[in-house]
Amino acid sequence: MRYCPQCGHAVNMTIPNGDNRLRAVCPSCEHIDYDNPRVITGTIPLYKGKILLCRRNIEPRFGFWTLPAGFMENQETTSEGALRETLEESGSVAKCMQLFSMISIPHINQVHLFYLAELERDDFHATEESSEVALFDLDEIPWNELAFSSVSKTLKFFIEDKKYGTYNFHEETITLNQLSSD
Amino acid sequence: MRYCPQCGHAVNMTIPNGDNRLRAVCPSCEHIDYDNPRVITGTIPLYKGKILLCRRNIEPRFGFWTLPAGFMENQETTSEGALRETLEESGSVAKCMQLFSMISIPHINQVHLFYLAELERDDFHATEESSEVALFDLDEIPWNELAFSSVSKTLKFFIEDKKYGTYNFHEETITLNQLSSD
Ligand SMILES: [Zn+2]
Ligand SMILES: [Zn+2]
Numbered sequence: 386m387r388y389c390p391q392c393g394h395a396v397n398m399t400i401p402n403g404d405n406r407l408r409a410v411c412p413s414c415e416h417i418d419y420d421n422p423r424v425i426t427g428t429i430p431l432y433k434g435k436i437l438l439c440r441r442n443i444e445p446r447f448g449f450w451t452l453p454a455g456f457m458e459n460q461e462t463t464s465e466g467a468l469r470e471t472l473e474e475s476g477s478v479a480k481c482m483q484l485f486s487m488i489s490i491p492h493i494n495q496v497h498l499f500y501l502a503e504l505e506r507d508d509f510h511a512t513e514e515s516s517e518v519a520l521f522d523l524d525e526i527p528w529n530e531l532a533f534s535s536v537s538k539t540l541k542f543f544i545e546d547k548k549y550g551t552y553n554f555h556e557e558t559i560t561l562n563q564l565s566s567d
Numbered sequence: 568m569r570y571c572p573q574c575g576h577a578v579n580m581t582i583p584n585g586d587n588r589l590r591a592v593c594p595s596c597e598h599i600d601y602d603n604p605r606v607i608t609g610t611i612p613l614y615k616g617k618i619l620l621c622r623r624n625i626e627p628r629f630g631f632w633t634l635p636a637g638f639m640e641n642q643e644t645t646s647e648g649a650l651r652e653t654l655e656e657s658g659s660v661a662k663c664m665q666l667f668s669m670i671s672i673p674h675i676n677q678v679h680l681f682y683l684a685e686l687e688r689d690d691f692h693a694t695e696e697s698s699e700v701a702l703f704d705l706d707e708i709p710w711n712e713l714a715f716s717s718v719s720k721t722l723k724f725f726i727e728d729k730k731y732g733t734y735n736f737h738e739e740t741i742t743l744n745q746l747s748s749d
Contacts, residue, residue, distance in 0.1 A: 389570060389572075390569065390571075390600070392570065411573075422641055456603055459673075484669065491647075499578075558644045
């Protein structure tokens with residue numbers, strides 16, 4: 386941020402009174418800009434024991450497979466956002482069962498949420514965001530072509546829990562070090 | 568947002584290509600501003616069966632009691648943020664045990680997270696943000712002087728779960744309608 390979104394004046398990076406972090410502060414109108422982490426919300430869409438994945442038709446990670454997920458928007462709940470993204474990316478109508486994973490990724494200022502969800506029908510299709518949408522058996526998951534490490538982690542948790550027949554909530558952190566050693 | 572944070576030009580509210588929502592878009596440099604929900608993260612700090620509450624020394628809800636919580640910051644995880652806020656607001660060092668509640672509040676574009684946490688020591692104090700910090704027995708909680716409905720809901724869930732000796736994860740939505748009927 387270089388200019389004040391309220392008045393257009395150039396901003397300074399300073400620590401406001403009563404704060405302890407550098408913020409973009411406007412010397413003209415005193416507007417303080419708070420830049421906070423964003424929530425990515427999505428689903429693990431299940432249908433008769435299979436998982437729905439989407440092949441990305443957009444950057445980043447064009448051509449790789451992902452669980453349907455995207456930025457949570459204003460005026461919605463986390464689960465509404467998850468179902469909206471599932472519909473937008475895969476054309477399918479799902480129902481959230483439970484929050485399954487919450488993954489903080491501090492170096493990119495994101496928190497990823499994935500819900501266990503059930504597809505109402507065997508009904509999905511390619512979309513503007515997904516060149517291909519398909520149901521995968523658990524032993525067919527394209528591990529080497531997954532788009533994001535939060536997706537890989539979530540799918541691994543799912544397969545592990547499925548062995549025991551109990552689905553727990555999983556909280557994780559993905560760090561830059563971890564990524565480079567993957 | 569009225570001016571582009573990148574170049575200072577006046578922005579227009581339009582729906583960008585491939586999007587379906589109004590965004591502030593800069594006609595000069597093409598910067599698109601995405602305004603997304605924010606995460607508030609905090610704890611239910613426990614010490615020998617009591618709960619630590621903070622009396623707010625700042626607006627909003629000055630003078631009311633709250634669980635320690637605040638805006639998640641960039642470069643931290645949800646639990647790191649919760650412990651940072653606990654330290655900043657109550658002077659106490661805590662340890663997160665498990666995520667206990669996640670409450671979406673769509674009309675103010677927030678998601679509130681509360682962790683069950685244990686205080687390491689009986690050591691806390693008033694701070695810039697809290698005029699008073701105190702441990703409460705469960706039957707002493709000042710229900711009529713609680714600052715936020717997400718705090719009331721979380722404390723009610725806690726007391727309910729404690730009866731059964733099992734602490735579950737609770738997901739909730741607070742709507743404007745609900746608030747006005749409280
Ligand atoms: Zn300004
Ligand atoms: Zn611009």
